[in-house]
Amino acid sequence: MTVRGGPCRAAPMIAGVFVVLGVAHGAEPADGELYPYHTRAGDTLIGLSAKVLIEPRRWVDLQTLNHVAKPRQIPTGSLLNIPYRWLRLSPEQAEVLSVGGEARLNGAPLVKGGRLGAGGVVETGSNGSATIAMPDGSIVTVQRDSRLAVERMQRIDGLNAHDVGFRLTAGRAETKVQPQHDVGRFEIRTPVAVSAVRGTRFRAAFDAADADARTETLEGTVGVDGAGATVAVPAGFGTRVDRDAPPAAPVPLPPAPDLGALPARSASGDVAVAFAAVPGAARYRLQLADDEAFYTVLRDDVVSGPGGTLTALADGRYWLKARSITARDLEGPDAIREFTVRRAPAAPAPLEPPADANVAGRSAGLRFAAVADAVAYEVVVARDEAFEEPLLRRRVERPELDVGDLEAGTYSWRVAAENSAGDLGAPGATRRFTVRRPPPVAEVRAVRRETSTIAWQPTGAARYRVELARDRDFTRPVRAATVAEPVWNTGSLFGGRYYARVRGIDSDGYETPPGPVVPLQAPRSPWIGFVVSLAAVLSFF
Secondary structure, X not given: OOOOOOOOOOOOOOOOOOOOOOOOOOOOOOOOOEXXXXXXXXXXXHHHHHHHEOOHHHHHHHHHHHOOOOOOOOOOOOEEEEEHHHEXXXXXXXXXXXXXXXXXXXXXXXXXXXXXXXXXXXXXXXXXXXXXXXXXXXXXXXOOOXXXXXEEEEEEOOOOOXXXXXXXXXXXXXXXXXXXXXXXXXXXXXXXXXXXXXXXXXXXXXXXXXXXXXXXXXXXXXXXXXXXXEEEEEOOEEEEEEOOOXXXXXEEOOOOOOOOOOOOEEOOOOEEEEOOOXXXXXXXXXXXXXXXXXXXXXXXXXXXXXXXXXXXXXXXXXXXXXXXXXXXXXXXXXXXXXXXXXXXXXXXXXXEOOOOEXXXXXXXXXXXXXXXXXXXXXXXXXXXXXXXXXXXXXXXXXXXXXXXXXXXXXXXXXXXEEOOOOOEOOOOOOEEEEEEOOOOOEEEEEEOOOOEEEEEOOOOOOEEEEEEEOOOOOOOEEEEEEEOOOEEEOOOOOOEEEEEEEEEEOOOOOEOOOOOOEEEEEOOOHHHHHHHHHHHHHOOO
């Protein structure tokens, strides 16, 4: 591909166009390669030649080449074509603006802020990218799996113009070339084509396996010439050049996908990307960057369907670029969407009550593990494990919550953590607990010498278990019984202090914890005193 110059009233060429030649040129400009200079007020051939030519006396040759009748009176804005090899040129260097992933310069790691000039070779790996700024402000972004060599990088002395040439032997390069009054040259060569342009945006790609070059015009118009045929490719169109073949007829680039459904904020590091299929698209390219200009491409994936998942993203601000790809590998304009990832805290683990625990009474103490970056927690309690109709949803700042006024039955609960930005994470594991009836409270109704009566308020239990012991801790049990009614006669007891307690037993066999311990003082029999006195008297004999 070859294109000369920028906007020009007199030159018979398309503004902002580049042409593709079927053969590659050498690095040294040939006689036929002309720099288009537009004259300014006060220009003369002698003065201009003294400023820009290696041999100023060649102003005569310049007059002959351009058919200038009056070398001292050149109309302002006239076009003068000057052979590049006559011009005074000085070497320049580009600056590395950004590096992402694996990228090398002449085999060594490429670093941001580095400089490169003629002879430099930039190579990127499968996850690599690099963005380079030319001295004139033009930008080249080398995509993944690419190899781009700098063939020329020089300034045209005396003019606001530059002469830059790259050679792309693998992969893709995206360019944004600055327009200038004195435009100079900007070329990207491939083994089958040369692309030269000023003041436009385009993409160049070369597939080493198929030996084809592709051009997609995003701004301006591109003239493509190969094998003796020439076509004009306007913005929004693309063409393909195969080895030793004329360029294919330009075709419209496929529309950009619609990324409107992508949320502007994600609480997860795994971001799902989904959009409607684009007519005419065979595949899609998804690119991710952490800068709006896409100088550093963090991800670059080609997917077969309309969407994908961006996994393991750290907290931060991102830009997603999506484009459609035709079956002929032409890529359309970009859809760009900004979004932010702020991952929510991890899910808290439930601690108490244990799984499927029984809780006596009408309250339950819920405890869960604290999360390092959480400032609050949301506790949800429901009758069903699907949490379709929550009974309670409470925000707490400590990893605990006492839930009261619960009816008997089974409950499910879970907890989610909240960070300082208000993002609520995924809920933790669901736990269940069952609220049982409270234990009965024993009451000593009557105390007699022969027997005592212990009673309690009915709790709805199917049965009750009553226990009697000599000590409050029930390490010296005396007797126990299981009864259906809320009353029990102890039977004959020796005099002294006893302790009683009651448990409820449900129809499913569940026993409540024991109720409060109540003391019982059994009266002593008068015969006990007589026997003790008699024993004392007999001890003297």
